[in-house]
Amino acid sequence: MNEAIAARPTRDAWVGEIRSTLGLSWPLILTNVAQTGMTATDVLMLGRLGPDAVAASALGANLYFFFLIFGIGVMSATSALVAAERGRKPHSVKMVRRTVRQGIWAALCIAIPCWIVLWNGESVLLMLGQEPHLAAAAGGYLRFLQWSMLPFLLYLTFRSYMAAMERPAWAMMAVFIGLGVNALANWVLIFGNWGFPAMGLRGSGLATLSATILMASILVVVLTTDRRFRRYRLFGRLWRADWPRFKAFWGIGLPIGLTVIFEVSIFNAAVMLMGIIGPDALAAHAVAIQIASLTFMVPLGIAQAATVRVGRAFGSRDRHGVTVAGWTGLALGVGFMVFTAILMLAAPRLLIGAFLDLSLPANAAVAQTATLFLAFAALFQVADGAQVVGAGMLRGLHDTRVPMLYAALGYWGIGLPLGAVMAFPLGFGGAGVWAGLASGLTVVAALMLWRWSRRDALGLTAGLR
Incomplete structure (x- = not known):
């Protein structure tokens, strides 16, 4: 009986876990809020173009997000696999690197077929019975927005890795910078400010693309320069196949x-x-x-x-x-x-x-x-x-x-x-x-x-x- 009681988690263990979970949670929460803020910014800006622009953007965005949410789920396998590996061997490098690399491969495997479908977004929306003029506008919007699929999935892979390393603040910083850039690029490209052509709905798609490329690029710079990340050499020999880890990644993701x-x-x-x-x-x-x-x-x-x-x-x-x-x-x-x-x-x-x-x-x-x-x-x-x-x-x-x-x-x-x-x-x-x-x-x-x-x-x- 005494041994069983002694084996139970102590009060200090519970208090320490609360602190650790809260410390890891709040940057992830703010990151999630900022990501939803990008969509809200797009709607706010496009609302000044009129209801048709908002409706067309909603059609295009819904089609885009149908594929993106699947990718978001798959990419979360990165954190589960990396966290378990770090628990098994705190200073593991090789297996952590293998996992992140396969996350990058998985992002590419998701993005390519999605690009093919979204490039034909107008036809898809017409098949779904949408108004022709709205489908046409949404199709033009998607031809810019679709390319943000890969950089955003890469950003999610890196964010999941950083979360598993219990250093999520960099990803939070990147998404808030992306939020600001998205708002500014929307203002410039939709309405033709600062001498740029007024691209309307397509400008909003290009703005999102610019912001997601920047977000992923910021994390790439951090991962290759930060002392605690660069030792993993995540981007070395990316072309090397690792089928067992790739299968394990998809088995969870x-x-x-x-x-x-x-x-x-x-x-x-x-x-x-x-x-x-x-x-x-x-x-x-x-x-x-x-x-x-x-x-x-x-x-x-x-x-x-x-x-x-x-x-x-x-x-x-x-x-x-x-x-x-x-x-x-x-x-x-x-x-x-x-x-x-x-x-x-x-x-x-x-x-x-x-x-x-x-x-x-x-x-x-x-x-x-x-x-x-x-x-x-x-x-x-x-x-x-x-x-x-x-x-x-x-x-x-x-x-x-x-x-x-x-x-x-x-x-x-x-x-x-x-x-x-x-x-x-x-x-x-x-x-x-x-x-x-x-x-x-x-x-x-x-x-x-x-x-x-x-x-x-x-x-x-x-x-x-």
């Missing part, structure tokens, strides 16, 4: 990419359902989901940190370290979402007022519906935080395939069908869609946490001390 698609696509489907219900429901949904998306950046950053912290303990075969790192990340992520849920319930008009002028009578119906949607958002805040951190914890154990199936079941097997049934046959409208989203997130969260709590019995921690 592919399920993560599909998981992200399952999650993001259900929210895209919800937009389509709201469009069927009516314009007020669609506008209210846009406001409520924007608020929920912003709060989601915090548990997302904590989940990314949890992957690294659990991965380090997993690589060092430290069973208690895995336990402490995982539960710490979950407590921090869910704790924050409990706070935001209370805020959404207590002061919905304060939040909605940041997006709508509540003094205008024309916005009254939208504001009222958005308040209802925020109540549902409050219900799924805890579940949303739990599912994303739960997935991050399991990724630290290199467990990605079963969580992918959980996501498919929860989002598309339960959440979307339930939302559609409640919205239309049962007549609950937009509230029914949100109830379906909340149900899907809750199911996924419950399954993720069940798997985490049963990790020893399921053999996910076999061989740990």
Whole structure:
């Protein structure tokens, strides 16, 4: 009995893990916020060109992001693999270098077929039934935007590597510089300032391309000059094939990419359902989901940190370290979402007022519906935080395939069908869609946490001390 008690994690271990997780999380959180800020900047600038420009950019960006989110998931395998390797052997160089190199290869493998599809973006959008003049404008926009796929995926690979090295501040600095450059380039290229030609929508695509190239370039410079990074010689002999590591990279990254698609696509489907219900429901949904998306950046950053912290303990075969790192990340992520849920319930008009002028009578119906949607958002805040951190914890154990199936079941097997049934046959409208989203997130969260709590019995921690 005394030996069992002595083997339990100490109070100092928990306090130390909280500090480590918070120290790693906050740069990742700010990085995520800045990345979403680039999209917001594009919309803000293009809004001055008129509604057609905004609509065309939305069509092009949605097509682009459908492929990009898959790449974002795949690239996150870098942090899981590097963290585990550093846990196994803190001063490992060769295996870390092999992992990052295969991340670069994977980025190229994703980008090339995406370029082919996006180059024909106008035809794709026409096949999807979009208005010809909007499809044409979006196609021109994509012919510039599409090239940012590779530099952005490379930036994500380097960012994941730096996070696994527990030095994420450089990536945060790069994305904030990119955010500023994107805003300036949009102003110059869209409207033709400083003597440049007014390129309109295409100028926005070129601005994003310029910003992403700069972001990736900054990290390349850091990785080749910083004393603690350059010893890994990440870019030496990039052409050398490493099929075993390439297979291992995709073995973890592919399920993560599909998981992200399952999650993001259900929210895209919800937009389509709201469009069927009516314009007020669609506008209210846009406001409520924007608020929920912003709060989601915090548990997302904590989940990314949890992957690294659990991965380090997993690589060092430290069973208690895995336990402490995982539960710490979950407590921090869910704790924050409990706070935001209370805020959404207590002061919905304060939040909605940041997006709508509540003094205008024309916005009254939208504001009222958005308040209802925020109540549902409050219900799924805890579940949303739990599912994303739960997935991050399991990724630290290199467990990605079963969580992918959980996501498919929860989002598309339960959440979307339930939302559609409640919205239309049962007549609950937009509230029914949100109830379906909340149900899907809750199911996924419950399954993720069940798997985490049963990790020893399921053999996910076999061989740990």
